Amino acid sequence: MPDYLLSTSPAMAKRHARHTRFQWYGRIAIAISISFMLLMFTAIFFRGIGAFQKTMIAVDVQFTESQIDPSGTRDENSLKQANYKPILLQGLQQVIPGATERRDRNNLYKLLSNGATFDLGERVARKPELIGTSQRVWVAASSEVDLYVKGKIDPDVPEDLRRLKDRDIAWIETLRASGQVKKQFNKTFFTSGDSRAPEMAGILSAALGSFFSLLICFLIAFPLGILTAVYLEEYARKSRLTDLIEVNINNLAAVPSIVFGLLGLAIFLNFFNLPRSTPLVGGMVLALMTLPTIIIASRSILRSIPQATRDAALGLGASKTQTTFHHVVPLAMPGMLTGTILGMARALGETAPLLMIGMVAFIVDVPKGVTDVATALPVQIFLWADSPEKGFVELTSAAIMVLLVFLILMNVFAVYLRKKLERRW
Amino acid sequence: MNTDALSAETGAKPIMTARNVDVFYGKKQAIDNVSLDIPENQITALIGPSGCGKSTFLRCFNRMNDTIQICRVKGDIKFAGQDIYDPKVDVVALRSRIGMVFQKANPFPKSIFENVAYGPKIHSLAESKDHLEDIVITSLKRAGLYDEVSDRLDEPGTSLSGGQQQRLCIARAIAVDPQIILMDEPCSALDPIATAIIEELMDSMKEKYTIVIVTHSMQQAARVSQQTAFFHLGELVESGDTQAIFTNPEKERTQNYISGRIG
Incomplete structure (x- = not known):
């Protein structure tokens, strides 16, 4: 060498x-x-x-008829709305007999969630034969108790700096010693809407709100975006007008999303009088926002389809439309779908425009359709992050996890679609 | 002009006539006042150095230049006596009569069968499924490809070799039963063996079709064509009987090109 x-x-x-x-x-x-x-x-x-678990307290309840249903009619509504506070308190007092004074009784009862009475009401209304019996029921603990049981409240902090007093902690320990405290999977988080009480708050309303909004967004933005892209790329003759349109589409893609929210407020709500705070309007605003992204992505995909494919079809005597829809669009479809899904994933995380059209309201009910008032996942995160109660801290992070899971699922779906539709020949 | 003399010389009736054709790309003139007759059931070769306008001229015959927005065609091109640039002419119908094979084989990303069946389908040429199958098989046979692919018609057209793909494109063009087939350097990406197969194929095809071929290779023009037209810098320098052009060209520029001094 x-x-x-x-x-x-x-x-x-x-x-x-x-x-x-x-x-x-x-x-x-x-x-x-x-x-x-x-x-x-x-x-x-x-x-x-932590938010995926919730603390439950067992209470031995005597469902006395005189307390629950003095009239004896077993009317469903009156069973639901009966005053269950005294019988829950009695149950607690069996374990903690010391709390007899009015203030102590109130404090003792506050170990339980506000939702506990509704919970009992629901159970009795569903099963009226409970009346007259004595049962051990597990009801939700209050948010403070929940945090303590999860170890998120430090008992060494001076007493006047925490809401949960030494006495409360002693009671909890008594209950725990008798096996009446447990942690279980937090179903409420996935099955209910928002609530003022962290232990009763759930993500379902926001998740469905997001789902319905994205559905509307897809139904509007996908066909409009694809048709626009196909027309501009395959049909329109290049002229000053198409140049102007192109520049405007590129500019629209860069417009801050809150501006689209203001547009929705001014046009959809104030001019067309569409229902406020609904996924319908939310979806329309998100569609406006996603449209430029879809158009730009689709056009670049269409541009990447080789001219030879078009020539082959045109040379055989296929018309422009046959060439486009038999050959060009099918080849471009996986890419266009991917672009759309990625655009929608961005829309899923969008908060600002939804604030403008009132999807920021406190919504307890789970929406059943696109015209029911709803909120959306990112807005729910924003609302919870803004709440003073300590219990919302873990809910906020849990909601972020749910949002991230949705985002990841959408991206995975985009990859799957591309792999599935893309024929390698 | 010798182009007018052409038909008289050979006795073949021209199926296509071009008179005083100018083509512009924007302000740039690509073809300057070209007149040429394409005799029926013969192979006409358009030769010339790169950028001389021979492909542009070929694409005027089936109006493929329409797809290029800045391209303008002036002059008079008649197919079977009809001015093909008449606004009343349906381009779709025109292209079903005048097929085209491109420089780079461009099968659709579909099966071999679908590739050939697409043309008959969009022009509703087949009365039934069997008839369609018949057309596909006949076309593949005419393109000399059937024996090689008969057992895998549902495999993708792009899985074939380069030469096979180009014959598939020829079969696809034949399937709509055109009168003229335009070939734009069909062998430039093929090896000599695949080229020889296609040249043989062209020779057998001229019984039924009129072929116009653009080629870089003078040998190919000499081998396959009966008529040759030599283009240089957008002008038609000389055209006529292939034998005459290659053995006894009238113009000096033609002489220089075929002897390798320009181009």
Whole structure:
């Protein structure tokens, strides 16, 4: 082997060093981004994981008829609305007999969630034969108790700095000692709407609100976006007008989303009088916002379809429309769908425009359709993050986890669609 | 002009006539006052160096230039006596009479069968499923491809080799039963063996079809064509009987090109 292939001149060494150095810059950049992402995900995970469990307290309740249904009619509504507070309190007092004074009784009762009486009412209305019996029922604990049981309240903090007093903690420990405290899967979080009480609040209303909004968004933005892209790319002759349209579409993609919210407020709500705070209007606003993204993505996909495909069809005597819809659009469809789903994933995370059209309201009921008032996942996160109660902290993180799961699912679906529809021939 | 003399010389009736054709891309003129007759059931070769306008001229015959927005065609091109640039002419009908095979084989991303069946389908040429199958098989046979693909008609057209793909494109063009087939450098991406197969195929096809072929290769023009037209810088320099052009060209520019001094 000739020597000159082996010699390392200073210039050569410098070149190699530059190569290595650059590789390391790249690796460090990637490592930093990934560690930030991991930091964010783990923080959210550990803060939110608690919300998927909830503390329950067992109370031995005597369903006395004179208390629940003095008239004896077993009317469903009156059973639901009966005053269950005294019998719950009696049940607690069996374990903690000391609390007899009015203030103590109130404090003792506050260990339970406000929702406990509704819960009992529901159970009795469903099963009236409970009346007259004595049962052990598990009801939700209040948010403060829940946090204490999960170890998120430090009893060493001076008493006047916490809501849960030493006495309350002693009671909880008494209950715990008699096996009347347990943690279980928090079904409420997935089956109810918002609530003022953290232990009663759920994500379902917001999730359905988001789902309905995205449905409307898809139904409007997908056909409009695809048709616009196909027309501009395949049919329209290049002119000053199409240039102007192109520039405007690109500008619209960069418009801050809150502006679309204001537009929705002014036009959809105030001019067309569509129902406020509904997924219908939310979806329309999100569609306006997503439309430019879909058009731009679809046009670039259409542009990437080789001219040879069009020539082949046109050369056979296929009309422009046959060429477009038999050959070009089917080839472009996986890409266009991916673009649409990614655009919608962005819309799913959008908060600002929804605030403008009133989807920020406090909504307890679960929406059943697109014209029911609703909120959306990111807005719910915003609302909970804004709430003063400590119990909402973990709910906020849990809601973020739900939102992230939806986002990841949509992205996975986009990848799946592309893989499935993309024929490799 | 020698183009007028052409039909008299060979005795073949022209199926297509071009008179004083100019083509512009925006302000740039690509074809300058070209007149040429295409005799029926013969192979006409358009030769010339790159950028001489021969492909542009070929694409005027089935109005493929319409797809290029900045392209304008002036002059008079008649197919079977009808001016094809008449606004009343249906381009779709015109292209079903004048098929085209492109430089780069461009089968649809569909099965071999679907590739050939697409044309008859959109022009409603088949009365039944059996008839369609018949057309597809006949076309594949005429393109000399059937024996190679008969057991895998549902495989993708793009799975074939380059030469096979190009013959598939020829079969696809034949399937709509055109009168003229335009070929734009059909062998430029093929190896000599695949090229020879296609040249043989063209020779057998001229019984039924009129073929106009653009080619870079003078040898190919000499081998396959009966008529040759030499283009240079957007002008038609000389055209006539292939033998005459290659052995005894009238113009000096033609002489220089075929002897390899320009181009």
